[in-house]
Amino acid sequence: MAHHDVLLLNANYEPLNVCNIRRAVSLVLLGKAEILEDSDRLVYTSSGSLNVPSVVRMRYQVRRPIPRLRLSRHSVLARDNYECQYCGSTRELTIDHVVPRWEGGPHTWENLVACCRKCNLKKGDKTPVQANMKLKKQPKRPNYVPYLSLQKYLKAMTREDWRFYLPVFEEFRQAVN
Numbered sequence: 635m636a637h638h639d640v641l642l643l644n645a646n647y648e649p650l651n652v653c654n655i656r657r658a659v660s661l662v663l664l665g666k667a668e669i670l671e672d673s674d675r676l677v678y679t680s681s682g683s684l685n686v687p688s689v690v691r692m693r694y695q696v697r698r699p700i701p702r703l704r705l706s707r708h709s710v711l712a713r714d715n716y717e718c719q720y721c722g723s724t725r726e727l728t729i730d731h732v733v734p735r736w737e738g739g740p741h742t743w744e745n746l747v748a749c750c751r752k753c754n755l756k757k758g759d760k761t762p763v764q765a766n767m768k769l770k771k772q773p774k775r776p777n778y779v780p781y782l783s784l785q786k787y788l789k790a791m792t793r794e795d796w797r798f799y800l801p802v803f804e805e806f807r808q809a810v811n
Contacts, residue, residue: 640687641796643670645695649800652786658687667692671795688795703776703784705743712784714748719770720757723750732773734759743775777803 640658642651659677661667662684672685703709707729717724730749733739736759747769749757757765782790790796 641689641790641793641799642667643689643691643799644698645692647691647799649782649787649790650692650696650698652782652790655686658690659684661692662687662690665693670799688793689799705741705746709784710743710746711748712788713743713776714773717748717770718750718753719747719773720749720753720762720767722770723752726751728754730754730757732769733761737761744773747773 638655639652640655641649642653642658642661644650655677658667659679662669663679663681667690669685669687669689670691671689672687675686676683677686678684710729711727716727718727719730727748727750730747730753731739731741732745732747735741739745753767757767762769776784787800790800
């Protein structure tokens with residue numbers, strides 16, 4: 635089966651999570667969710683067969699606190715589309731402090747970028763200006779307020795059958811297309 639993940643929506647159609655087929659089918663069979671999109675494939679249960687769901691919607695509103703976008707290595711890499719912000723490479727990525735820590739550079743969204751090992755070694759403990767290197771774009775905190783993690787959101791946007799149900803954030807449009 636090509637896709638084993640199912641997009642789970644709240645009653646108001648807001649994305650809640652990405653879950654596996656087993657969880658989605660159990661929510662449907664328990665009457666807690668309804669299938670909005672399915673595939674041609676069947677899953678067999680004790681009560682018969684069911685088309686494999688792709689998108690399911692909860693029948694009741696699940697209350698969740700508004701999540702914060704956590705600053706993490708994976709979130710910075712996802713924000714930068716898994717590309718070095720100096721040369722564009724997608725290999726051997728790490729995180730670089732634009733203004734080095736020893737110069738007072740903070741550990742913030744605005745000071746962290748995805749960087750390949752080669753550029754990280756070239757830049758060393760200098761600023762991009764001192765190292766004669768140019769950033770592709772100025773780093774900033776994403777405006778995205780996720781219920782899905784940033785990585786799950788970007789992966790979900792690659793699924794044609796899910797895009798209709800996901801909010802579009804301009805800052806990630808190029809990463810998705």
